[in-house]
Amino acid sequence: MSIKRIIITSGEPAGIGPDLALFLSTENWSHQLIICADKTLLSKRAQLLGIDVNLINYESNMKPIMQKAGSLIVDHIPLNDIVIAGKINPNNSCYVLNILEKAILGCMNNEFDAIVTCPVHKGAINRSGFSFSGHTEFLAEKSNTSLVVMMLSTKGLKVALATTHIPLSQVSKTLTKDKLEKTIRLLNRELIKKFRIKSPSIYVCGLNPHAGENGFLGREEVEMIIPTLEKIRQKYAINLIGPLPADTIFNDKYLKKADVILGMYHDQVLPVLKYKGFSRSVNITLGLPFIRTSVDHGTALEFAGKRKAINIKSLRTAIKYAVNLGENHLKI
Numbered sequence: 001m002s003i004k005r006i007i008i009t010s011g012e013p014a015g016i017g018p019d020l021a022l023f024l025s026t027e028n029w030s031h032q033l034i035i036c037a038d039k040t041l042l043s044k045r046a047q048l049l050g051i052d053v054n055l056i057n058y059e060s061n062m063k064p065i066m067q068k069a070g071s072l073i074v075d076h077i078p079l080n081d082i083v084i085a086g087k088i089n090p091n092n093s094c095y096v097l098n099i100l101e102k103a104i105l106g107c108m109n110n111e112f113d114a115i116v117t118c119p120v121h122k123g124a125i126n127r128s129g130f131s132f133s134g135h136t137e138f139l140a141e142k143s144n145t146s147l148v149v150m151m152l153s154t155k156g157l158k159v160a161l162a163t164t165h166i167p168l169s170q171v172s173k174t175l176t177k178d179k180l181e182k183t184i185r186l187l188n189r190e191l192i193k194k195f196r197i198k199s200p201s202i203y204v205c206g207l208n209p210h211a212g213e214n215g216f217l218g219r220e221e222v223e224m225i226i227p228t229l230e231k232i233r234q235k236y237a238i239n240l241i242g243p244l245p246a247d248t249i250f251n252d253k254y255l256k257k258a259d260v261i262l263g264m265y266h267d268q269v270l271p272v273l274k275y276k277g278f279s280r281s282v283n284i285t286l287g288l289p290f291i292r293t294s295v296d297h298g299t300a301l302e303f304a305g306k307r308k309a310i311n312i313k314s315l316r317t318a319i320k321y322a323v324n325l326g327e328n329h330l331k332i
């Protein structure tokens, strides 16, 4: 495999994102990792963590070479305001978004092979006046992609979402036949293309308790989900099972055969995935014109600057996926 150039966005500066990026300098990597962050922030955080690192300025004409332990290449984006580890400063939201925009642009014009994101604080960004519901939606908007699907993967389980970061009260009206059909078709395509699964088995959750109990506990299944699944089966021969009740779909009997479980909303499937594999999972945005993976956790503000407490496994997993997605030898 050729050496890949991966841009790593360091996320919320008061959170553990800069720390995670710095930990990468303690290992050798077979690819080139570029950290998008403020260089001074990284120096100060490195001191706090006791990491001895040589920070090298990124230049786009650099040769892609494997990264050696002891150094990090930094694509410098200046902070807007001071950073205290663990304390949110909404004045830096612009910095967080500038990092993402830089990385997206670089992926769109093939300067980078993939983007791996460290966590941002959605509340802080919104508090400073920007409407931001998540990387998934931001990446779709900035890359002019009409539909993306959020999927999280850990050993033995993949879950995908039909709706992402919206209030629970809006789930039912957001889920339409058209959206569900497009989501399933995109999920199927991407599992074939990126994961080399020949004929994916997609297990679909209902929305209501007990998948609506034939309409007695909610009508979305009979009116929207079942007809949509039936149409897709007939028209596209996609291997769909369900809708099944979300409380029993995570049963070994189904999981042995399922390539992915499609949930109707965020907290229907993510708690199960995170219970099974928190800190060893990866978040992947399917449908973008470039590869994007992310850690499975948030900003963990209380651990910023505290070396012993921070777990870096999810970032390692996210980098591994970013490198391997779409490759023939995929072993993930």
Ligand SMILES: NC(=O)c1ccc[n+]([C@@H]2O[C@H](COP(=O)([O-])OP(=O)(O)OC[C@H]3O[C@@H](n4cnc5c(N)ncnc54)[C@H](O)[C@@H]3O)[C@@H](O)[C@H]2O)c1
Residues within 6 Å of the ligand: 016, 117, 118, 119, 120, 121, 122, 123, 135, 279, 294, 295, 296, 297, 298, 299, 300, 301, 302, 303, 309, 310, 311, 312
């Ligand atoms: N990829 C992302 O950008 C992303 C993902 C999830 C949550 N978030 C955001 O993060 C913020 C905080 O969310 P939260 O508190 O619900 O979740 P969180 O993942 O930050 O924290 C949950 C718990 O796990 C711990 N934890 C998380 N990551 C850890 C790590 N790498 N090492 C050790 N411990 C770790 C935390 O200390 C906390 O106890 C929110 O604004 C949320 O929206 C961002």
Ligand SMILES: N[C@H](C(=O)O)[C@H](O)COP(=O)(O)O
Residues within 6 Å of the ligand: 133, 134, 135, 136, 137, 270, 283, 294, 295, 296, 297
């Ligand atoms: N839904 C994700 C999770 O719970 O891990 C998280 O909020 C990050 O989503 P984005 O990648 O869209 O920011």
